[in-house]
Amino acid sequence: MIRIVLVDDHAVVRSGYRRLLCAEPDFDVVGEAASAPEANALVQQVRPDVAIVDLSLKGSSGLEAIAGMRARQPGLRVLVLSMHDSAGHVAQALKAGAHGYLTKRSEPEELITGIRAVMNGTRVLSSDVAAAVAPAPLDGLTPREFDMLRLLVHGESVQAIAAQLTVSPKTVLNTLTSVRQKLGADNDFRLMHLAARLGIVEFGGAVPA
Numbered sequence: 229m230i231r232i233v234l235v236d237d238h239a240v241v242r243s244g245y246r247r248l249l250c251a252e253p254d255f256d257v258v259g260e261a262a263s264a265p266e267a268n269a270l271v272q273q274v275r276p277d278v279a280i281v282d283l284s285l286k287g288s289s290g291l292e293a294i295a296g297m298r299a300r301q302p303g304l305r306v307l308v309l310s311m312h313d314s315a316g317h318v319a320q321a322l323k324a325g326a327h328g329y330l331t332k333r334s335e336p337e338e339l340i341t342g343i344r345a346v347m348n349g350t351r352v353l354s355s356d357v358a359a360a361v362a363p364a365p366l367d368g369l370t371p372r373e374f375d376m377l378r379l380l381v382h383g384e385s386v387q388a389i390a391a392q393l394t395v396s397p398k399t400v401l402n403t404l405t406s407v408r409q410k411l412g413a414d415n416d417f418r419l420m421h422l423a424a425r426l427g428i429v430e431f432g433g434a435v436p437a
Contacts, residue, residue: 229256230347233270235293236282236309237262245280245309248336255343264288268296271304278343281326283310283317287392291324291371298325305346309339316366316426318357320374328352366411366426373407376400380416381423 232255234242242260249255258274261267263286271279279297283290294306307328308321318329327346330338334354342352366374372393379389386404390397413419 230254230278230343231256231258231274231276232278232280232343233257233259233261233267233274233276234280235261235267235285235290236280237284237286241282245339248339249343252340255340261293262286264290264293264296267293268300271297271301275301276304278305278307278347280339280343281306281308283308283312283321287394289371289375289393291320291375292393294321294324294326295371307339307342307346307352309334313357314426314428315357316374316428318353319367320369320371322351324371329357330354331356368410369407373403373410376403377407377419377423378428380404381420381428 232249234245234257236242236245239262246257246260249257258276259270261270265288267279267281281290281293285293290308290310294308298304298306306326307330308326309330309332310317310321311332313331313333321329328342328351330342330352331354333356338354345352369377375393376389379392384392386397386400390400393400408414408419411419411422413422
């Protein structure tokens with residue numbers, strides 16, 4: 229049996245995944261989590277083979293969950309299932325330790341096949357992100373720097389970013405200064421345009437974090 233945990237902050241979504249996966253005779257969904265701390269505790273408790281992880285979680289990020297779970301269980305296989313399809317998101321997830329990346333537009337069969345593939349040591353990318361290559365500027369960011377950039381360009385204040393990532397506002401300011409230096413953006417306006425060009429945020433409409 230392949231023991232699976234689901235990490236997504238929407239209970240209805242987790243329920244749908246559970247029904248789909250439990251229909252497979254060799255799959256066993258052994259736990260669910262809605263945040264990075266819950267995911268870290270769950271992995272230590274149930275020792276799964278595979279974690280299915282969304283990148284947008286309650287009060288944290290899927291990147292934190294991936295890094296934390298793999299630090300606690302290095303042999304864990306991680307498959308991201310996210311609405312985000314930009315090269316930056318894919319690159320950061322793989323850098324954090326994911327073994328595959330599917331978007332939520334993927335067919336159910338692609339998820340089932342993807343789980344078996346990562347268990348066999350194969351990197352999995354859904355067809356809509358298979359050609360994604362990390363843009364050079366974003367490739368230089370750490371997962372934490374990428375998370376702060378993502379939250380900033382989606383309109384979060386320094387205080388809100390600090391609260392979500394459980395750090396001090398000073399840490400946020402220092403990290404964002406580092407991000408601007410790495411990306412060659414001397415102000416937030418240029419940072420926003422760069423983020424739009426690289427697919428982190430779109431102008432003309434709200435984009436969920």
